[in-house]
Structures are given as C-alpha cells and as structure tokens.
Amino acid sequence: MQPYLKLDYIGKTFTRGAVTTEVLKDVCLDIARGDYVSIIGHSGCGKSTLLNIVAGLTRATVGGVLLENREVNSPGPDRAVVFQNHSLLPWLTVYQNVQLGVDKVFAKTKSRAERHDWTMHNLNLVQMAHAKDKRPSEISGGMKQRVGIARALAMEPKVLLLDEPFGALDALTRAHLQDSVMALHQKLNNTILMITHDVDEAVLLSDRIVMMTNGPSARIGEVLEVPLPHPRNRLELASNPTYLKCRQRVLEFLYERHRFVEAA
Amino acid sequence: MTLQAIKTEPAMALPAPSAAVVALPPTPKRRSASRWLGMLRHAAVRVVPPLIVVVLLLVIWELTCRGAGSTLPPPSRVLSDTRDLIVDPFYDHGGIDKGLFWHIYASLKRVALGYSLAAVAGIALGTLVGQSIWAMRGLDPIFQVLRTIPPLAWLPLSLAAFRDGEPSAIFVIFITSIWPIIINTAVGIRNIPQDYRNVAAVVQLNPLEFFWKVMLPSAAPYIFTGLRIGIGLSWLAIIAAEMLIGGVGIGFFIWDAWNSSHISEIILALVYVGIVGFVLDRLIAGLGKLVTHGVSAS
Numbered sequence: 383m384q385p386y387l388k389l390d391y392i393g394k395t396f397t398r399g400a401v402t403t404e405v406l407k408d409v410c411l412d413i414a415r416g417d418y419v420s421i422i423g424h425s426g427c428g429k430s431t432l433l434n435i436v437a438g439l440t441r442a443t444v445g446g447v448l449l450e451n452r453e454v455n456s457p458g459p460d461r462a463v464v465f466q467n468h469s470l471l472p473w474l475t476v477y478q479n480v481q482l483g484v485d486k487v488f489a490k491t492k493s494r495a496e497r498h499d500w501t502m503h504n505l506n507l508v509q510m511a512h513a514k515d516k517r518p519s520e521i522s523g524g525m526k527q528r529v530g531i532a533r534a535l536a537m538e539p540k541v542l543l544l545d546e547p548f549g550a551l552d553a554l555t556r557a558h559l560q561d562s563v564m565a566l567h568q569k570l571n572n573t574i575l576m577i578t579h580d581v582d583e584a585v586l587l588s589d590r591i592v593m594m595t596n597g598p599s600a601r602i603g604e605v606l607e608v609p610l611p612h613p614r615n616r617l618e619l620a621s622n623p624t625y626l627k628c629r630q631r632v633l634e635f636l637y638e639r640h641r642f643v644e645a646a
Numbered sequence: 647m648t649l650q651a652i653k654t655e656p657a658m659a660l661p662a663p664s665a666a667v668v669a670l671p672p673t674p675k676r677r678s679a680s681r682w683l684g685m686l687r688h689a690a691v692r693v694v695p696p697l698i699v700v701v702l703l704l705v706i707w708e709l710t711c712r713g714a715g716s717t718l719p720p721p722s723r724v725l726s727d728t729r730d731l732i733v734d735p736f737y738d739h740g741g742i743d744k745g746l747f748w749h750i751y752a753s754l755k756r757v758a759l760g761y762s763l764a765a766v767a768g769i770a771l772g773t774l775v776g777q778s779i780w781a782m783r784g785l786d787p788i789f790q791v792l793r794t795i796p797p798l799a800w801l802p803l804s805l806a807a808f809r810d811g812e813p814s815a816i817f818v819i820f821i822t823s824i825w826p827i828i829i830n831t832a833v834g835i836r837n838i839p840q841d842y843r844n845v846a847a848v849v850q851l852n853p854l855e856f857f858w859k860v861m862l863p864s865a866a867p868y869i870f871t872g873l874r875i876g877i878g879l880s881w882l883a884i885i886a887a888e889m890l891i892g893g894v895g896i897g898f899f900i901w902d903a904w905n906s907s908h909i910s911e912i913i914l915a916l917v918y919v920g921i922v923g924f925v926l927d928r929l930i931a932g933l934g935k936l937v938t939h940g941v942s943a944s
C-alpha cells in the first residue's frame with residue numbers, strides 16, 4: 383500500500399558563497415493517514431529544514447515529498463503549518479487571522495455565512511472564540527499558539543505540520559495545549575507531523591517517533607513505535623511500563639548520539 | 647493622542663451607571679472631575695514652559711530691536727504694521743493682492759497635489775525596490791544620487807519642460823518628497839519578517855492580496871516615517887519654489903514683502919509658515935499612529 387505522505391530520499395545542501403553545508407541526507411519516511419508522527423533531534427540538526435521542505439517553503443536539493451502519490455514542492459493550505467512563534471499577523475484580530483486562510487481555501491466552495499461559521503467553529507475547537515476581536519498583542523503566548531492551531535486546522539489540511547508548537551510556552555500552558563492537541567487529533571483524526579525536542583511530549587503525543595542524528599548530513603537514526611492506545615492520560619502514563627520504556631529508548635538515542643558528537 | 651485618550655474615557659464610562667441605578671452616578675462624576683483636573687495639569691505641563699520661553703524671547707527681541715538704528719522691527723511694531731493682515735486674512739482684491747489665508751491655501755494646494763503624487767509613486771517604487779533584488783541593484787544607486795540634488799536645482803529644468811510655473815512647482819514638491827518615501831518604504835518591505843511571508847505562502851495569497859494584506863500593514867510604520875519626512879521637505883521646498891515662480895502663494899508673498907520692504911509682513915508670514923508646517927507634520931504623524939495602531943506591538 384502507498385503511504386499517505388512519503389518523504390523520498392530528501393537531501394538538502396545550503397550554499398553560502400563558497401561554503402556548502404549538507405544539512406540533510408537521504409531522509410526517507412512513510413506516514414500513514416491519521417498518523418501522529420514526531421521528529422526529535424538535537425538543536426541545529428535540520429528538523430525545521432525538513433519540516434519546511436514538507437511544507438514547500440524550502441526546496442529540497444535532492445529527493446522529494448509525495449502527498450497522496452503526487453509530488454508537492456510549493457507551499458499550500460493542504461500542508462498547513464503551525465509555526466514555533468505563532469506568526470499571527472499583528473494588525474489583524476484573532477478572528478481575521480483565522481479568516482484569512484478560510485477565505486482563501488473556501489473561496490469557491492463555501493458561502494460567506496458558511497465561512498464565518500467555519501471560522502468560529504475552529505476558534506471554538508481551540509476555545510478561543512471569546513477573544514475573537516482581540517489583537518495578538520492583547521492575548522497570552524498560549525492563546526496565540528491556540529489561534530495559530532485554529533488557523534492551520536481551519537484550512538482543513540491533509541497534513542498538519544507543527545514546528546515546536548509549544549517550545550516557547552511555560553510548562554503548565556504547554557501541558558494544557560498538549561492535551562488540547564491530543565483531543566483534537568482524537569476528534570478529527572488528522573495526519574500530523576510535529577517537531578519537538580521534548581522527549582515526554584514526543585512519547586505522550588505520537589504514534590511514532592522519528593529520531594534524527596546530529597548534523598551535518600543528518601539522517602533518520604531510528605524510528606520508534608509508541609504502542610499506547612488513545613486517548614492517553616498524562617497522569618496514568620507516568621507509571622505505565624510501555625511509556626517508560628519508550629521514553630528510555632528516546633533518551634538513550636539522544637544521549638548516545640550527543641556523546642558521539644562530542645567525542646568526534 | 648494621550649490627551650484624547652483621557653478625554654474619551656469618562657465619556658464612555660458615564661452612560662452605563664445612568665442606565666442602571668440612580669444612586670450610582672456620583673462616583674463616576676467625581677472620577678471624571680479628577681480626570682479633568684489631571685488632564686488640565688497634563689495640558690499645563692506641556693503648554694506653560696514653551697509659553698514662558700516665547701514670552702521671554704519676545705521681550706528680548708523687543709528690547710534689542712527697539713533702538714532707532716535697528717534693521718528689524720520689534721514685535722510691537724510687527725503687530726501694529728500687520729494688524730490688517732491678521733484681522734482679515736480672507737480679503738481678495740484680485741491678482742496677488744489677497745489675504746494670507748488665500749496665499750497659504752494656494753501653497754497647500756500645490757503641496758497636496760505634489761505630495762500625494764509622491765506618496766503614491768514613492769510607495770509603489772519603494773515596494774518594487776524592497777521586493778526585488780534586481781530592481782534594488784538597478785535603481786538604488788540612481789536614487790541615492792538623485793536624492794542629493796537640492797529641490798530648487800530641479801526648478802529650471804521643470805520650467806523648461808512644463809513652460810509654466812504651476813506644474814513646475816508641483817513637480818519640485820514631488821521630486822523633493824519622493825526620496826524619503828521610496829527609501830523608507832523599501833526598508834520596510836525588506837524588513838517584513840520571513841514568518842509573515844511563510845504564512846502568506848501557506849495560505850497562497852496572490853501578489854495583490856499579499857501587497858494589501860501583508861506588505862502594506864507590515865511596512866506601514868516605515869512608510870509613515872518616510873511620509874512624515876516627505877511632508878516636511880515639501881513644505882520647505884514650496885516656499886522656496888514660490889519665491890521664484892511668483893503668483894499667489896505664501897512663498898511669493900514673502901518675496902513680494904521683501905521687495906516692498908514690508909519686513910513686518912515677512913515676520914508674520916514666517917510665523918504662519920512655521921505653524922502650518924508644524925500642523926502638517928502632526929497630521930501625518932497622527933495619521934500614522936492611527937493606521938499603524940497595534941502593528942508595532944506584536
């Protein structure tokens with residue numbers, strides 16, 4: 383069976399003047415529909431570069447991305463991104479930020495009233511409908527990230543791309559948002575590719591964890607299945623042996639690789 | 647801006663209690679009274695010091711120019727000489743024998759036309775230069791040279807081209823104020839965060855939507871800096887240009903007054919020129935604040 387999203391021998395080389403750096407090499411990954419896949423790796427190994435290639439914001443030097451068997455190499459709403467720093471447009475209200483995408487994606491298929499309802503529906507999904515007329519500068523970091531998620535969800539993407547979506551948040555807010563994303567995934571069953579450098583987050587949320595080696599020329603070092611049933615509860619998992627074993631595996635990978643680089 | 651914000655708050659706070667209970671009103675009233683006091687104090691702090699300085703300067707001027715051999719009139723003479731002009735700025739005896747209002751009005755009309763053209767063309771060119779690396783490489787060096795040409799140096803050339811004073815003056819305004827608008831717009835466009843571009847790319851905004859919905863609002867603070875410098879330069883240039891082209895206009899009024907040795911009229915005109923320039927600057931600054939509200943705070 384063909385995978386829903388396929389990363390096919392992706393390589394990326396940056397050239398700046400006479401200096402070329404190979405950031406990614408031979409990255410292959412198959413993602414099934416409805417999968418929640420996390421990519422974990424040390425800072426600077428090329429996680430964002432990989433996500434941007436999937437999003438179409440960066441062109442791969444070699445290899446390509448196939449979505450439902452069709453190559454994608456330019457950005458589009460079918461691969462909506464939730465950016466690390468929310469990237470809401472500060473001159474638009476919360477509602478307008480979500481509406482921006484909705485109006486473009488459903489310009490022909492939905493009437494004006496339907497688009498309004500759909501915008502409000504997605505704001506409700508992330509519990510941000512109450513702040514719809516606020517500007518990004520008037521809401522908290524966690525709320526901004528929620529709006530970012532609503533904006534991406536509202537485009538009904540085939541694959542939702544999350545680049546360290548909770549990286550800039552405090553631990554409590556982060557846990558809260560993780561629960562929200564888990565609930566959303568449970569409810570909508572969308573395909574998600576998430577970048578993180580938080581081991582607990584990766585194990586808690588994902589069906590599979592992709593561990594990347596250190597750069598330059600980062601590759602996929604190991605892929606770990608997380609055989610825990612959904613819905614998951616962070617309190618119950620804390621003492622779950624499978625959870626602890628997965629967590630241990632990821633820590634070992636990162637710790638070993640890290641040591642490896644320092645010795646080299 | 648701050649004054650206005652303070653003024654509107656009590657006005658908005660008042661209706662609510664009057665709609666609810668009759669017993670409540672005293673509190674907001676007292677609060678609004680103290681707000682008014684605060685506002686008065688605020689205004690006093692801003693108005694009184696410059697007022698004192700102005701009075702002081704007038705006194706010094708009066709004392710130094712009072713003597714018989716003085717080349718310039720003291721303020722008291724300026725006032726008595728120009729009483730007619732001050733009292734009736736709206737008279738019109740045909741030709742260039744008009745009240746000061748009409749002169750300033752004519753100058754403002756030229757500025758408005760030339761400056762509007764410069765704003766539109768400047769923002770368009772600035773966007774081009776900021777957006778395209780090739781446009782920048784090609785145009786930026788030329789702009790950097792052209793912008794150093796003094797405004798009046800363009801006047802003979804434009805007189806030769808247009809064969810008429812009116813369009814020449816407007817052209818001088820245009821060419822004077824366009825450079826800071828172009829350069830600041832270009833910087834603003836170049837500084838649009840990559841994040842915003844990425845958002846636009848994911849949403850697939852077309853170039854026109856991208857221009858209106860992302861570029862302009864994102865670069866607006868820079869654009870308004872350029873517009874504000876531009877209006878100041880326009881006002882500088884129009885006075886000088888009008889001295890040369892003649893006709894109705896505050897610049898030629900000053901020149902005319904000099905030729906007929908009405909020094910007091912020159913001084914009065916200078917006061918008006920200063921005030922109008924100040925108001926123009928504040929107008930653009932206020933407009934900028936209004937438009938870019940919330941953009942800079944991200």
Ligand SMILES: Nc1ncnc2c1ncn2[C@@H]1O[C@H](COP(=O)(O)OP(=O)(O)OP(=O)(O)O)[C@@H](O)[C@H]1O
Nearest residue numbers: 396398405424425426427428429430431432579597
């Ligand atoms: N435009 C670019 N030009 C040159 N090198 C780049 C460019 N973008 C990224 N890189 C390099 O590619 C490498 C990977 O960058 P990337 O942002 O993908 O890392 P990351 O894994 O997302 O790191 P972090 O966890 O810190 O976000 C880095 O060494 C970076 O210096």
Ligand SMILES: [Mg+2]
Nearest residue numbers: 429430431546
């Ligand atoms: Mg990154």
